[in-house]
Amino acid sequence: GENVEQHPSTLSVQEGDSAVIKCTYSDSASNYFPWYKQELGKRPQLIIDIRSNVGEKKDQRIAVTLNKTAKHFSLHITETQPEDSAVYFCAAKGDDKIIFGKGTRLHILP
Amino acid sequence: DTGVSQDPRHKITKRGQNVTFRCDPISEHNRLYWYRQTLGQGPEFLTYFQNEAQLEKSRLLSDRFSAERPKGSFSTLEIQRTEQGDSAMYLCASSLPPVYGYTFGSGTRLTVV
16 A cells, blocks of 8 residues: 655744655555645645646645656745644545655744 | 534543544535544544445554444444544545545544543
């Protein structure tokens, strides 16, 4: 089955700087890669996703890239703000279910 | 219909007791998923339904766990003879293919004492 590895587990960046979270997946048949943001005590919220026929997607300050050959995908957050502090999960959809990474706790430092 | 609803939000139970959680998906969504999330970890897949059919169960779902979706609408997840290791957040999500993404409920936090 699918296995998703995510790193780093914790990331601290200065407000205004960029943050990058990287993930790898194992199942070459996976074709959908969502990213979720989870604030303390709340449900995971989908923030951006990418399908396997696209290499990059951008939505305001957030962008995702996908390298299918290497089975790597990444989340880039530019001009970070305090409200970006949260846990971020990458995920891959293999078969009919989404498999999540273990998460990255992002701290935005003032 | 404002989203995926889960009930109860919190449950404290004594070890050995049975518990049942309910999930009401977005009404037009025919797929319903159950995940378990422990502190500091990502959601782990437990099982999923398409309409009333349970299509896949994770190895994580021991024989103490059972899930149903009898009429293809709401779903229940029952845990029998609870153990302390069952303490976690139980998340429900729904989707409508071919839309790929899930909508999660707020979860049920189970504490086994």
